[in-house]
Amino acid sequence: MKLRDIGKRYGRQTWVLTHVQVDLPPGELIAFSGGNGSGKSTLLRIVVGVTRPTTGRVTDRPALIGYVPDRFPPDERMSALDYLTHMGRVSGLRGEAAGRRAESLLERLALVGGADTALRALSKGNAQKVALAQALMVPPQLLVLDEPWSGLDSSAHGVLAEIMNEITRAGGTLVFTDHRESVVRANATRIYRVAGGSVTLDENPTRMTRPTETRLVLRAPVNEYGIPRTADWRSCAGVVTAHDNGAHTTIHVTSAYADELILAALREGWSMVEAGMVHTSQVSVHGGAS
Amino acid sequence: MIALCRYTMAVMLHSQRYMHPMLLFVAVAVIFTGSSDSVPVAAIYGPVSGVLFVCSAWLTAALVNVEDPVRRVISVVHAGRSRSVLLATVLVALAMSLLVSGVLLFAPLLIGDHSITPDDLMVGVLAQLTGASTGVAIGLIVSRLVIRRTGYALVTALVLMAALSFTQGLPPINRLIRLLAYTPDAPGLLPATAGCAAVAVALLAASTLFTDFIAARRD
Structure with a gap:
């Protein structure tokens, strides 16, 4: 998907956006970073297709789009389940399928307060979970999130990261905004800086990469004779190295597979001693032609 | 579109905002239909559609x-087009208006003493369609999508409604009311009423397109 020479102004007022050139390739986590009033929310609405640009063209916009606003309006007497089911139906799902999908999303996001409670009775963090869920009713090819971490409870941040990874791994495009530099650098594979209506690609080659490996130290379960169990960790998905020093096993695993591995180990009776990130020395540059 | 209409209907029912205008309509319409035993049926339709x-x-x-x-x-975003969302609102408003007026107008007439011919019934349907379509058309123009401030919206609504209701012979509303009031038994009533209904529906289509255009520019 591409934005070419996009400009936006309302009536005869100043231009909110001018000469914006943006590439949104599939499989990438793209951030629009900028302060308040920089035009990033308008840009997001143009990406999603709700706002028509005054000049320029948007090409190759995917058919299935999800949009998560920065705040979900609280004043609604409908329940979360009903609202999601309605949105699912509007997107083309059949009634039953929409209901089931809504329930499973609310369960995954751990909505506190009940799926049948009126939206206006939910806390802000829980209302934002509904905002996220509605965008996922039909798995989107393009997911656009406006300040996603700000409104969500910290307990849901893990699920949000999982969801973002799932979408990009499946070849979808993910676009988000945040005004905090640390959040943008920690999550984005491509950063656009938005300021005063202009958008520039951040080609800074010295920026920190996302850590790609996780280091796990596990303790094996012992049998009735006191002999620790062994396991062939190298055959597990994502494992880069595994060293057994008798008491503990140290495993380096690609971060995307870390959770699966930990879950499997815990199920088999292994104990986790330590977990941390490994920063690779290789720096990757994102910029230029896609 | 059906899913959008269901959603719009659900939002309307939850908000209970439909109650004010519908209760007012019921109250006034009951007064007209209740006090009309000796009047030709078509003569009631005029004021009620007003x-x-x-x-x-x-x-x-x-x-x-x-x-x-x-x-x-x-x-x-879910629907894919903003016009679909607007169309759902138009359909729900129209359906609600016609349903309430239909039930109120035709049930007592069918149960009561009036002798009502199929032509009368048709005139009634067309009269209500005229009133409802023109009303929805005006309602769109004075809604938040076109006029942001409630004060200006209210004044515009009153001016437009007065103009359409009191300008002599102007279709569809004034013309319809005059037709039904002064020539309630005329044989040419059905085609004339159909003409007013057609103008009203055309007005509604124009208003929908206009509102969509303005709303898109504002978004």
Whole structure:
């Protein structure tokens, strides 16, 4: 998907956006970073297709789009389940399928307060979970999130990261905004800086990469004779190295597979001693032609 | 579209905003239909469709204004086009107006002593369609999508409704009311009423396109 020479102004007022050139390739986590009033929310609405640009063209916009606003309006007497089911139906799902999908999303996001409670009775963090869920009713090819971490409870941040990874791994495009530099650098594979209506690609080659490996130290379960169990960790998905020093096993695993591995180990009776990130020395540059 | 209409209907029912205009309509219409035992049936339709005109404008504006702008954006993303969302609002407002006026107008007439011919019934349907369509058309123009400030919207609504109701011979509303009031038994009533209904529906289509155009520019 591409934005070419996009400009936006309302009536005869100043231009909110001018000469914006943006590439949104599939499989990438793209951030629009900028302060308040920089035009990033308008840009997001143009990406999603709700706002028509005054000049320029948007090409190759995917058919299935999800949009998560920065705040979900609280004043609604409908329940979360009903609202999601309605949105699912509007997107083309059949009634039953929409209901089931809504329930499973609310369960995954751990909505506190009940799926049948009126939206206006939910806390802000829980209302934002509904905002996220509605965008996922039909798995989107393009997911656009406006300040996603700000409104969500910290307990849901893990699920949000999982969801973002799932979408990009499946070849979808993910676009988000945040005004905090640390959040943008920690999550984005491509950063656009938005300021005063202009958008520039951040080609800074010295920026920190996302850590790609996780280091796990596990303790094996012992049998009735006191002999620790062994396991062939190298055959597990994502494992880069595994060293057994008798008491503990140290495993380096690609971060995307870390959770699966930990879950499997815990199920088999292994104990986790330590977990941390490994920063690779290789720096990757994102910029230029896609 | 059906899913959008169901959603719009659910939002309307939850908000209870439909109650004010519909209760006003019911109250006034009951007065007209109740006190009309010796009057030709067609003569009731005129004033009732006039009241329906006002109440359906109110209902439409309330229906549009009750939906939060951010939630509207979400609906537009799900639907794919903002025009679909607007069309759903138009259909729900129209259906609600016609349903309430239909039940109120035809049930007592069928149960009571009036001798009502199929032509009369048809004139009644067309008269209500005229009132409801024109009302929804005005309601869209004075809603938040076109006129942001409630004060200006109210004044514009009153001016437009007065112009359409009192300008001598202007279709569809004034012309319809004069037709039904002064020539209630004329044989040419059906085609003339159909003409007013056609103008009203055309007005509604024009108003929908205009509102969509303005709303898209504002978004």
